[in-house]
Amino acid sequence: MDGTDTDPTCPLCGRPIPPEVPQSRHHLIPRLRGGKGGATVLLHQVCHSTIHKTLSETELARHYNTVEALRSHPELARFFAWVAKRPPGWKGKIR
Numbered sequence: 001m002d003g004t005d006t007d008p009t010c011p012l013c014g015r016p017i018p019p020e021v022p023q024s025r026h027h028l029i030p031r032l033r034g035g036k037g038g039a040t041v042l043l044h045q046v047c048h049s050t051i052h053k054t055l056s057e058t059e060l061a062r063h064y065n066t067v068e069a070l071r072s073h074p075e076l077a078r079f080f081a082w083v084a085k086r087p088p089g090w091k092g093k094i095r
Contacts, residue, residue, distance in 0.1 A: 007088070011067045012047045013080045016088040024048045033061035041067060046092040050079050 007016040017023050022045035029035030043051075054075055055064055064070050071077060083092065 008042050010044050010047055011041055012043060012051075012071060012076075013084045015044065015084060015086070017042060017044055018088055021089055022046070022091055026051065028065045028067075030057040030060050033057055035061070035065075044083075046083065046090075047080065051076065054079075 007018050009015070010017050023042060024045050025040040026043050026048050027035040028039045028041065051060070051064075051070060054073070064073060071080060083090075086092070
């Protein structure tokens with residue numbers, strides 16, 4: 001058994017998040033825009049970093065404050081579709 005049956009799943013790319021893979025919690029509303037103590041989701045670090053590379057804190061707070069909204073952003077949707085084909089343990093890097 002490889003553990004993927006019990007590993008949490010990234011809600012953006014749909015891949016399991018094994019414990020050895022870099023991961024982090026994303027505040028759906030950024031802390032500095034009123035989201036302190038608000039809802040968070042566990043993501044692969046590469047997915048989380050791509051969100052913050054692509055969108056400003058203001059854009060996140062106003063328009064992209066749900067998993068569905070993040071998945072609907074054209075550039076992010078392309079990335080999530082691409083990364084979904086990578087193995088669960090793939091760490092990637094952000095440029």
